[in-house]
Each structure stands twice: as C-alpha cells, then as structure tokens.
Amino acid sequence: MSKPLPIIEIFGPTLQGEGPLIGYRTMFVRFGGCNYRCSWCDTLYAVLPEEVKANATWMTPEQIAKTIQAYREFVPWVTFSGGNPCIHNLTDLITHLHWGLVAYLHRDARGPIKGTEMVLATG
Numbered sequence: 001m002s003k004p005l006p007i008i009e010i011f012g013p014t015l016q017g018e019g020p021l022i023g024y025r026t027m028f029v030r031f032g033g034c035n036y037r038c039s040w041c042d043t044l045y046a047v048l049p050e051e052v053k054a055n056a057t058w059m060t061p062e063q064i065a066k067t068i069q070a071y072r073e074f075v076p077w078v079t080f081s082g083g084n085p086c087i088h089n090l091t092d093l094i095t096h097l098h099w100g101l102v103a104y105l106h107r108d109a110r111g112p113i114k115g116t117e118m119v120l121a122t123g
C-alpha cells in the first residue's frame with residue numbers, strides 16, 4: 001500500500017481564487033507541512049508541526065484519489081495546496097488520479113518564490 005500523506009482538508013467544488021486559473025472550478029487538497037515560515041502566512045494550521053500533528057488526517061493516495069474522483073464529472077481541476085505540497089512525494093497520488101498534470105509555482109508578490117501550489121487537469 002502507498003505511503004499515507006498528511007491531509008489537512010479536501011474541499012470543493014469551489015472556484016480557484018488566484019493564479020492563472022483564477023475563476024475556474026476546482027477541488028482543493030490541502031497538505032500539511034511546509035519548509036518555509038513566511039511572515040504573511042495565513043495557513044499556519046497547515047504549516048506548524050504541532051498544528052499539522054493536531055489537524056492532519058493521514059490518507060493514502062488511493063483514499064485521496066477516491067475522494068476527489070467522486071467530483072471528476074463536475075470539476076475539471078484539482079489544486080494541491082498547503083502548506084507546501086511539494087515537500088511530499090506525490091507520484092502515487094498523481095498516478096492514482098489519472099489526470100493530466102499542469103503544475104505551476106505561485107510567486108508571492110511580496111518576495112521570492114516560496115508558496116507553491118500544483119494544479120491537475122482532467123486528462
């Protein structure tokens with residue numbers, strides 16, 4: 001079985017609120033854990049180790065994919081957010097989703113690249 005990942009929340013369908021896909025319908029998967037400590041962070045509950053420990057549900061890639069796939073017919077995108085999703089090995093999850101991958105990095109206007117988000121599109 002694939003290694004579980006710390007999931008803070010899975011929600012949607014909702015509208016993407018930022019980036020090149022702003023306004024598009026998407027599901028969100030918020031991963032716990034981040035290797036940065038940005039002063040402007042508004043998701044510390046998904047960043048600080050003690051908060052992640054308290055808030056995360058450890059889900060296998062299969063479980064995450066099953067939750068998201070239920071909405072596939074209605075939602076063309078899946079956004080991986082956090083925390084920083086890129087600190088996790090997402091290979092198994094992406095494989096299970098069978099969705100094409102469109103990835104981009106968010107660059108915060110207040111500083112260098114720190115925040116990261118990944119978006120998956122229906123293949």
Ligand code: SF4
Nearest residue numbers: 034038041083114115
């Ligand atoms: S990279 Fe994002 S989630 Fe991590 S500390 Fe910075 S703003 Fe918060």
